[in-house]
Amino acid sequence: MNVVVCFKSVYDDVAIRTNSDKTLDYQAVPHIVSLYDLNAIEAAAQFVEGSNGEHSLIALTVGDTKIHDTTMRKNVAARGASEVYLVMDDALEDAETHQTAQAVAAAIKHIGNIDLIICGDGSADIYAHQMGIQLGEILGIPNVNAVIDFTAEGDTIKVTRELDEEIEHIEMQAPAVLSVLSDMAQPRTCKVADIMSAGRKPVHELTLEDIGLELPPANYAVVETKVPEPTPRKMVFFEATDEGIDEFIEQVHTYLTTEGA
The missing domain is CATH 1.20.5 (Single alpha-helices involved in coiled-coils or other helix-helix interfaces)
Structure with a gap:
C-alpha cells in the first residue's frame, strides 16, 4: 500500500506572546509539527515498518511559504517517511479547514496511486476534527475517525475505533482516510542516524498551480483573536x-x- 500521512505546521504555542491589547504576537515564533500529527506520523510509520516492505510512506503538508522550514521537514522525514511533499503558496495563509482540505486532496491526486491517508485527530492550533472527514468527502472515499488501531490484508483495511461507550470494528476497501487518536501511538525519539539520513530523503516543493487547484473562497473569516480576560x-x-x-x-x-x- 502507498500511504500518505498528513501533518500541519503550526506556531509553537510556548513562544507566542500577548500584546498589551490582548492580541497575540506571532513575530519570531517558530513553526513546529502539530503535536497530534506527530502521533499520526508514528502510527503510519509503525504500520509501514511492520509490512516487510509492502507499504511505503509519504508525508504531506500544505500551507503558506512559512512552512519552508528545513528543520521541520527533517523532523518528519526522520520519523519514517520516505518522501516529504510540501504545497507552499501564500494563498494558503490563514486558510480555513475546507480550503486546506481542498489543497490536501488536490495534492494527493497529484501524487497519485495512494491507498491509505492517515490524519491526526485534530490540529494543535484549531482542533476542528474536520480534515479527515472533509478529505473523504472531497475524494469520494470512506473515512473513519477516532481510530485506535488498523491493519490491512490486501486491499481490505480493518479498523478499530473508540466511541463514547463502545469499541467499533469496521472493514472497508482501500483507498480510505483514517483519523487516529493520539493514544494510538506515542511519537518516537529520533536517533542520530535517522536525523542524518532524513536530510537525504526527497522533498518535493509544490504550489497550488502545480497541483492544479484554484483555491475556493473561504466559508468564514477570522475577524479577531484575543486572549480572554482572566x-x-x-x-x-x-x-x-x-x-x-x-x-x-x-x-x-x-x-x-x-x-x-
Missing part, C-alpha cells in the same frame, strides 16, 4: 478547622446550587 478570584479563605471545613462545604454547595457546576 476570571477574577474571590479570594475567600477558610480556617483549617472543623468549623472552617463545614463553612467551605456549605459555600461550595450554595454556589453550585445557584450558579451551576
Whole structure:
C-alpha cells in the first residue's frame, strides 16, 4: 500500500506572546509539527515498518511559504517517511479547514496511486476534527475517525475505533482516510542516524498551480483573536478547622446550587 500521512505546521504555542491589547504576537515564533500529527506520523510509520516492505510512506503538508522550514521537514522525514511533499503558496495563509482540505486532496491526486491517508485527530492550533472527514468527502472515499488501531490484508483495511461507550470494528476497501487518536501511538525519539539520513530523503516543493487547484473562497473569516480576560478570584479563605471545613462545604454547595457546576 502507498500511504500518505498528513501533518500541519503550526506556531509553537510556548513562544507566542500577548500584546498589551490582548492580541497575540506571532513575530519570531517558530513553526513546529502539530503535536497530534506527530502521533499520526508514528502510527503510519509503525504500520509501514511492520509490512516487510509492502507499504511505503509519504508525508504531506500544505500551507503558506512559512512552512519552508528545513528543520521541520527533517523532523518528519526522520520519523519514517520516505518522501516529504510540501504545497507552499501564500494563498494558503490563514486558510480555513475546507480550503486546506481542498489543497490536501488536490495534492494527493497529484501524487497519485495512494491507498491509505492517515490524519491526526485534530490540529494543535484549531482542533476542528474536520480534515479527515472533509478529505473523504472531497475524494469520494470512506473515512473513519477516532481510530485506535488498523491493519490491512490486501486491499481490505480493518479498523478499530473508540466511541463514547463502545469499541467499533469496521472493514472497508482501500483507498480510505483514517483519523487516529493520539493514544494510538506515542511519537518516537529520533536517533542520530535517522536525523542524518532524513536530510537525504526527497522533498518535493509544490504550489497550488502545480497541483492544479484554484483555491475556493473561504466559508468564514477570522475577524479577531484575543486572549480572554482572566476570571477574577474571590479570594475567600477558610480556617483549617472543623468549623472552617463545614463553612467551605456549605459555600461550595450554595454556589453550585445557584450558579451551576
